[in-house]
Amino acid sequence: MLRRVPLYDRWELLLFDGGYDSPALLHWCEQVLGVRAEIVRRSDATTFVVLPKRWIVERTFAWLGKCRRLSKDYEQLPRVSEAWVYAAMIQLMLRRLSA
Secondary structure (H helix, E strand, C coil), rough: HHHHCCCCHHCCEEEHHHHCCCHHHHHHHHHHHHHEEEEEECCCCCCCEEEEEEEEHHHHEEEEECCCHHCCCCCCCCHHHHHHHHHHHHHHHHHHHHH
């Protein structure tokens, strides 16, 4: 599935949540995809701390959540969901380019 992502051959680093902390996964990313993988861990602080690079992903999901069609999982086929994500991101980029 990851090989279907556009420009996957240009990836240099994959960032994973602490829940995916597995030496087998890190090894697989290096061997199969040829990409270095890194686990982003939470800090031990009890207060809110922005984790490096993670906010970029959360921000993108928030942008996609603003699209009415993507706010819930209505689609039955993953390809249709993927197409709606592309459409939402194209709309977002066009809106920014025209501003």
